Amino acid sequence: MSAYCLETKDLCHQFSTGQVALNTVNLCVPEGSIYGFLGPNGAGKTTTLRLVLGMLKKQKGHISFFSEPFDANRIPILQKVGSLIESPSVYAHLSAEENLRVFQLIYRCPSERIGIVLRATGLTDTGRKKAGQFSLGMKQRLGIAIALLNDPRLLILDEPTNGLDPSGIIAMRELLKQLNKERGVTILISSHLLSEISKLVTHAGIISKGRLVFQGSMTELQSSGDGDLETIFMNLTQN
Amino acid sequence: MLTFVHSFASEWLKRKRTAAAWLVVIGGFFIPLIILGARLYESGGLAAANQHPRLWEMLYERCWQFMGFFLLPMGVILAVSLVTQLEFRNNTWKQVFCTPQSLTTIFLAKLAIILVMLLQFFFLFNIGIYLTGALPCLFFRDVHYPSAAFPFRLFLEGSGKFFLDALPILGLQYLVSLRFKNFLVPLGVGMGLYVASFIAVHWKYGYFIPYTYCYYDFLGKRSPLPAGISIHEWALGYFIGLTVLSYILYISKKEKG
Numbered sequence: 110m111s112a113y114c115l116e117t118k119d120l121c122h123q124f125s126t127g128q129v130a131l132n133t134v135n136l137c138v139p140e141g142s143i144y145g146f147l148g149p150n151g152a153g154k155t156t157t158l159r160l161v162l163g164m165l166k167k168q169k170g171h172i173s174f175f176s177e178p179f180d181a182n183r184i185p186i187l188q189k190v191g192s193l194i195e196s197p198s199v200y201a202h203l204s205a206e207e208n209l210r211v212f213q214l215i216y217r218c219p220s221e222r223i224g225i226v227l228r229a230t231g232l233t234d235t236g237r238k239k240a241g242q243f244s245l246g247m248k249q250r251l252g253i254a255i256a257l258l259n260d261p262r263l264l265i266l267d268e269p270t271n272g273l274d275p276s277g278i279i280a281m282r283e284l285l286k287q288l289n290k291e292r293g294v295t296i297l298i299s300s301h302l303l304s305e306i307s308k309l310v311t312h313a314g315i316i317s318k319g320r321l322v323f324q325g326s327m328t329e330l331q332s333s334g335d336g337d338l339e340t341i342f343m344n345l346t347q348n
Numbered sequence: 349m350l351t352f353v354h355s356f357a358s359e360w361l362k363r364k365r366t367a368a369a370w371l372v373v374i375g376g377f378f379i380p381l382i383i384l385g386a387r388l389y390e391s392g393g394l395a396a397a398n399q400h401p402r403l404w405e406m407l408y409e410r411c412w413q414f415m416g417f418f419l420l421p422m423g424v425i426l427a428v429s430l431v432t433q434l435e436f437r438n439n440t441w442k443q444v445f446c447t448p449q450s451l452t453t454i455f456l457a458k459l460a461i462i463l464v465m466l467l468q469f470f471f472l473f474n475i476g477i478y479l480t481g482a483l484p485c486l487f488f489r490d491v492h493y494p495s496a497a498f499p500f501r502l503f504l505e506g507s508g509k510f511f512l513d514a515l516p517i518l519g520l521q522y523l524v525s526l527r528f529k530n531f532l533v534p535l536g537v538g539m540g541l542y543v544a545s546f547i548a549v550h551w552k553y554g555y556f557i558p559y560t561y562c563y564y565d566f567l568g569k570r571s572p573l574p575a576g577i578s579i580h581e582w583a584l585g586y587f588i589g590l591t592v593l594s595y596i597l598y599i600s601k602k603e604k605g
Contacts, residue, residue, distance in 0.1 A: 159442075162445075162446050163445065163446075163604070164442055164445055164446070164603070164604045165602070165603055165604075166602040166603070183450075184448045184449065184450065185448070187446060187447060187448040188448040190446070192443075192446045194442050194443075194446070195442075196439060197439075198438065198439050198440040198441075198442055198443035198444075199438065199440070200362060200434070200438050200440060201437075201438055202364075202365050202366055203361075203362070203364065203365070207361065207364070210361055211358050211361050211362055212358070212443075212447065214354050214355075214357045214358040214361065215354055215355060215358050215447045215448070215449055216447065216448065217354055252443075255443065
């Protein structure tokens with residue numbers, strides 16, 4: 110059995126304009142890791158994440174979660190995965206609790222999970238305030254709460270710190286570390302800022318112009334070139 | 349089946365406090381409230397009117413006169429667009445597609461919500477008509493509760509016919525609203541076909557346009573329909589066809605969310 114929570118083989122994608130978005134991407138996210146998916150803007154991070162979650166129609170390659178092909182096991186796999194892709198998806202006319210109730214009904218998880226994730230993301234005091242009146246940071250935290258609702262085995266977060274203030278970024282980093290350490294949740298987190306997530310991740314995958322130019326542990330990344338992490342990252346993405 | 353029930357419950361919660369939910373309630377009581385207001389204002393003849401043997405039929409015709417060809421199609425166009433566009437407006441399609449439910453369940457749960465809202469509207473509208481007849485006796489001493497028996501069958505049959513007439517509008521609006529992110533597209537298509545139906549209704553092939561059936565039903569015996577044409581069969585056929593087409597387009601969409 111593979112020790113990877115998520116694995117892609119020769120994943121390719123081309124936009125309708127003919128532009129190649131992904132070129133044979135072989136992503137391997139080890140079980141129990143915090144995997145930083147890094148790359149400059151437009152490198153293909155979001156396209157990869159949208160493909161693995163089935164939001165984009167797969168053109169070429171294989172995707173498997175927990176050693177099972179995604180195509181044939183979409184529903185049982187999604188039951189074990191939490192996700193936040195790009196900007197938060199919240200119903201503006203509903204409160205935080207109602208937003209979570211919408212998804213709790215679908216995941217069929219215990220109602221107590223709503224209180225748990227509200228506390229974990231610091232949204233317990235929002236009461237009946239509608240999500241449309243939330244700040245961007247609060248919406249982002251609600252998006253993370255939705256991703257955590259089903260107590261996922263794998264958490265996929267696409268640029269989750271967008272819109273968060275420095276204290277929000279630190280709080281989220283601690284929350285993700287805690288989830289990984291105490292509950293064994295594997296986390297795949299994408300960012301275009303290495304400095305932002307280097308303190309958090311155990312493994313990294315670096316994508317540039319649709320190609321995975323590095324994949325391995327943080328120790329391997331540090332020993333893969335001269336200079337600090339930023340310099341290594343810059344060298345990898347500019348070559 | 350259980351997945352569908354949970355998905356339906358989730359969709360039902362989403363419509364809470366939305367404009368579409370209010371539209372159903374306000375739309376259901378709008379015409380009956382006007383008629384009730386008019387009856388109370390012209391209270392002189394109320395006592396005699398409430399004892400008229402055809403009171404319920406008269407109230408039914410007065411209310412449906414405005415509802416049938418005008419407000420019902422408009423309401424369906426608006427409500428379907430509002431419910432379906434909820435996901436586009438809140439940028440939530442991507443989150444919905446990442447939940448453990450099949451695309452078929454998502455499609456059917458949303459459609460079921462719209463159908464239930466339409467039934468809810470008909471229920472409220474009929475309650476409203478009943479109240480236009482029953483309420484005046486609470487305001488005036490000399491006005492008694494209507495003596496005529498309430499014609500349940502007439503109300504049920506009439507509502508059933510208009511429900512069928514509205515289904516093709518619902519089907520096409522659902523298709524367009526699922527397809528296009530811009531709210532103006534389903535609204536524009538709906539309004540355009542609605543206006544076209546007014547023009548086409550006197551044309552001998554007017555029944556080809558799926559938005560004409562409410563108007564034909566409103567015209568009743570004055571309808572210029574060719575003999576042997578059943579608009580209800582056409583309406584049902586259009587609804588089934590449009591729903592199947594809508595489903596195919598929906599599941600074959602390359603980019604979801």
